[in-house]
Amino acid sequence: MHDVVDSLGRRFHATETATSANDRSQLQAAVDAVDLDTPGIGNAEALREVDALYADNAVWFHHPSYVAHLNCPVAVPAVAAEAMLAAINTSVDTYDQSEVATLMERRLIDWTCGHLGFDDGDGIFTSGGTQSNLQALFLARENVMAGLHANADSTTRTDAARPELLSRLRILATDQAHFSVSRAAFLLGLDADAVVTVPTDVSGRMDAEALNATLLAIEANDQIPMAVVATAGTTDLGVIDPLEPIAEACEAANVWLHVDAAYGGGLLWAPRRSHLLDGISRATSVTIDFHKTFFQPVSSSALLIRDSRLFAPTIHHHDYLNPEAEAQSHEAEPNQVDKSLQTTRRFDALKLWTTLRARGANEIGAMIDTVCDLASEVRKLLDGQADFEVLGASDLSTVLFRFTPATAGAAACDELVPMIRRVLFRSGRAAVARTTIDGRPWLKLTLLNPDTSIDDITAVLDLVRATGHGILAGRHITTEGGAA
Template identity: 30%
Template sequence: MTEQAPDLDAPSLLDPADWERFRADAHAALDVALDFVRERPLQAVWQEIPEAVKAVDAPLPREGEALPALVEELQRDLLPYTLGNTHPRFWGWVNGSGSAGGVVAQLMMGAINANMGGRDHAPIYLERQVIRWLHQLFGMPAGASGIICTGTSTATLLGLAIARRRAAGETVRREGNRAAQGLRVYASGQAHVSVDKAVEMMGLGTDALCSVPQNDDYSMDVTALAACIEADIRSGHTPCAVVSTVGSVNSGAIDDLPAINRLCRQHGIWHHVDGAFGALCVLSEALRPRLAGIEQADSIAFDFHKWMHVGYAAGCLLVADGELHRETFQTSHAYLQGERQGMAGGSPWPNDFGIELSRGFSALAVWFQLREMGTARLGRAIHRNCLQAQRLGEAVAAEGELELLAPVPLNIVCFRYRLAALSGEALNRLNRRIVVELQCRGIAAPSSTELRGRSAIRVAITNHRTRWRDLEALVSATLALGRELLARED
């Protein structure tokens, strides 16, 4: 069948033929979305996905369908089987819980559909406003820069690329790692896997990454860090960057930022802070002192989609030396040349500070959340999570059948069910099974981790909907499951 040539002067082939009908359908879809957010706490945290839903094998659509049919399908086959991070008992990984206002922000982002790579349009100026707010929040120096990206993993890659540019010089952009021989990056053994990936992707290889020992509280041992740096210098290596952690992924540990700052200044090393979730403690008056020294770091990476509950995906990199940041990424291709006036005005553009030429308008969601909630309200929510974690730690320590496996510096509680007659791998298997049962029964969603060979039930509270009664239910269910699973084995 020969396809009929389209009318070259017809209205849009993709806009609704009946705007009023579409408006009504879209309002109904918004109601479904808001009902989902409001009613999610009344459902199981997580439920296993039916095989029929997993076995999606529909043919590629040739003709379109009406909006209500698509929404109905999502209600049936997708909404009941989400991860559950909007549920008050989701603590498995450090996921944000979103917000009702965030639904509206995402709607506006879709309507504007801005490409934030560059050019002269109002969304660019709104993003710059957000970056200036963040400079103020973190106490960054004059001349600082920043860029909004998909998350801390990307921000860490960008931050370490700037560190390499400073350590290897301007020729690294032309010669690559021929100009970066012998560079070394340092991070705690508790550092996020994105640090390994960044070092790999820059072509330095993970042999260039020095894993620094930790203290008893899982923070980086700065004395050991100093020894690693001095040994590398004696061996002819060039220390490039130290990656400190504010809120480690396993236990929430915070590295000694002032001590690391001093060491980095002494040796001329770049200090990059991985603050994926913990950096946003600066929003809380009560917690901000724990981040003393973060304002002196060379770069800070963190996520908005975690403890600020902005919709996925939105992270940020802040850089103290804005000029070095620009020099690391700016290009001069003809089609990217700026002008003094017109749509090509307003440079430097975001693509001069990162690798993406096409970028979404995540800055609007951040702006919306800050304007709607305010820093004080967001900070109180973060502080409440930390107080909940402290109280959970105390409840675990007071319970004879439970054991706290790490300090609780922020919002993460690692513990296990224990029995005097059980030890080693048998105890590890039991606790991993408790986590699986909590998830599969829809009771709660912690995750498993391992601390010094011991399997832990890990509860990461970055959830503004969590109440103390939810955590009480977790403790009760953990005790009941431990006893039940042991009884099965007898």
């Protein structure tokens, strides 16, 4: 283990590119060359081999030219805690497998609920935002169904009525909501058109008035609004839906409000931006990914619920884990398998606990402000350069832009986006993402490294510019657009 740490330390100090620059066919050949059926080669040799195969070809999120996705560099105390939890190998599904680990996780859940304003709240750590969103919508579905059954007559309160009720359930979200919302609807057995798109304003935020109108239209069509999903930090635009008016609409319609704050949840602790989450205390459930804006190794996410009683649909009892008879006792052990979609579950909360104790929540919040400040600075930089176009303004740390030289038409600039991204990635010089907004492709910077400077980003933009000009020269893309 000391050898591995020493090797990684050297790599972090000396790594000069965000990616390996090796062609995928080369990487595939190196992977295929390893015979997994031969006798063991010993600990030291095996670790040297994976160092050469994996670490030498890794994507380095800490590098200042990695500005692609929602991947953060990790806090060193969390890395040490990761080694500790992996070696001890605790599973926090039942108390007799975890003891103090369960109590520490519960304390972190209570702490997070306190910052959310969930005085009677509860929650559970998950593998990521996708799982958190899935469980939130599962709980919404089951609690809504239970409410419908409770208010229906005896002939309706049967399993036979369930398919008909399921077919009427609708989830409301914008086209900027994370894809996991639609995936959850599919996994939950809802209709193909169960996710209803709520219009956005010009900035990409949910239009609260349109939400009210959509809720009325759903009810007029004899459909049932199962949940509204507001996004606090959209993946593409990095904007936050207006939570206060959305909460008002949901409360008026008695609809479950889930806030997907996987990206933006860290703003709760940001000294200068916490107000952007005003209204989140009125949500029914919230997703927060600590492995995005809390600088934790994956995985570290949580689902938080305003009222602990809403977890009831998840509860299942098994004699070999959490016997129902024991659960009724006033001395019942806190078996968290009652609230989780997972059984065996890592003690990922230890990483967050250790980071908070080492660095403090206020320092982490300040780091979140820092990356958001950098994004604002980058947008101003791009606004002042004639050969770049920038889209909108983010509440967080996302910047969408395009290389738009005077020598290329709009269609040619569209072509350049994926080509620039691919050339930079394959060269290892920079990792930049791309996306499409309203049919138009854009390059995307996602800034999650508080040590990245404006000079670092300027260097990435210079690479984008040089790469774009190189492609234009090589492919003879003209002002009329298209390759010659």
